Amino acid sequence: MPLILIASPKGGVGKTTLAANLADTLRRQGRPTLLLDLDPQNALRLHFGIPVQDGAGYMADRAARPDWRAHLRQVAPGLLLLPHGAVELRAALENALAMEHDPALLLAPLREMLADPSVLVVADLPPGPSAALQATAPFASLVLTVLQSEAISAAMLAEVESGRFLGSGTLPALFAGRLHFLLNGVDLQSRLSRSTAETVAQHLGPRLLGAVSRDEALAEALAYQRPLLDHAPASAAAADLRQVAAAVEALLPAPVARPVQPAAPAQPQHAAAFPLTASRGAW
Numbered sequence: 001m002p003l004i005l006i007a008s009p010k011g012g013v014g015k016t017t018l019a020a021n022l023a024d025t026l027r028r029q030g031r032p033t034l035l036l037d038l039d040p041q042n043a044l045r046l047h048f049g050i051p052v053q054d055g056a057g058y059m060a061d062r063a064a065r066p067d068w069r070a071h072l073r074q075v076a077p078g079l080l081l082l083p084h085g086a087v088e089l090r091a092a093l094e095n096a097l098a099m100e101h102d103p104a105l106l107l108a109p110l111r112e113m114l115a116d117p118s119v120l121v122v123a124d125l126p127p128g129p130s131a132a133l134q135a136t137a138p139f140a141s142l143v144l145t146v147l148q149s150e151a152i153s154a155a156m157l158a159e160v161e162s163g164r165f166l167g168s169g170t171l172p173a174l175f176a177g178r179l180h181f182l183l184n185g186v187d188l189q190s191r192l193s194r195s196t197a198e199t200v201a202q203h204l205g206p207r208l209l210g211a212v213s214r215d216e217a218l219a220e221a222l223a224y225q226r227p228l229l230d231h232a233p234a235s236a237a238a239a240d241l242r243q244v245a246a247a248v249e250a251l252l253p254a255p256v257a258r259p260v261q262p263a264a265p266a267q268p269q270h271a272a273a274f275p276l277t278a279s280r281g282a283w
């Protein structure tokens, strides 16, 4: 039921890395999670061993296979991934326009995903304002805004806090209250990184849910296409991620226990893959 958006006003700050590894940490803590890739870069799948040349996904193939459930991949016990799919620039622009004209394109599937109270949906967004962010923000329990631990983040704090990157107008301003923050790439050996982190922490107070250290293990885990907690469970970033996951958990409603499913007759692979088939064995 709850929806967490991972967003940022600036690109390349670690959204996809944190979305993948936060979802993986939460599912290990007993929170069944669906990871939703809303970014045409289609990079979330790479954190879970899906081959680069496998470009299938719901936005890429929506004309041929409109049922989003048909695109779900189970990437770990308790963790389903809905890849965006590989799209050319032109198709990405057309998709953004289509979403702007008809938000139901995204909102109808999203409503179905959120209808299952036992599943957390974590969505990775493109950098900056986007049609996907504007459409989904009203449904989010949390908008986790990732900031890099660098001077520009401290300088831009007031702008970021205003929530203007959620879109223009009064509606996005209403959702600014759901903004929480994550500092990424904190380097305690660097005076600048450290003093930026301190400034941001003082300014944001409890809205800063956590900080993740600059740690090569995160980039290495991606190189091996596996989650950090598999690749380097004792790393500094792994410890940080566990703390972030605990802070996120504290803001979410308690997980809903899944009822035991009675044995059901076999169904076609694509049908009801979520939540029913997923609940048998996947979670």
Ligand SMILES: Nc1ncnc2c1ncn2[C@@H]1O[C@H](COP(=O)(O)OP(=O)(O)OP(=O)(O)O)[C@@H](O)[C@H]1O
Pocket (backbone or CB within 6 Å): 008, 010, 011, 012, 013, 014, 015, 016, 017, 018, 039, 041, 043, 125, 126, 127, 184, 185, 186, 212, 213, 214, 215, 216, 218, 219, 220, 222, 237
């Ligand atoms: N804490 C960290 N320590 C070291 N490297 C990191 C850390 N966080 C992310 N990275 C690396 O930084 C790069 C960018 O990360 P990522 O792709 O997650 O950013 P992004 O915000 O999703 O980018 P975009 O805005 O393009 O979607 C990746 O190579 C990733 O491995």
Ligand SMILES: [Mg+2]
Pocket (backbone or CB within 6 Å): 015, 016, 017, 039, 041, 043, 124, 125
């Ligand atoms: Mg990204």
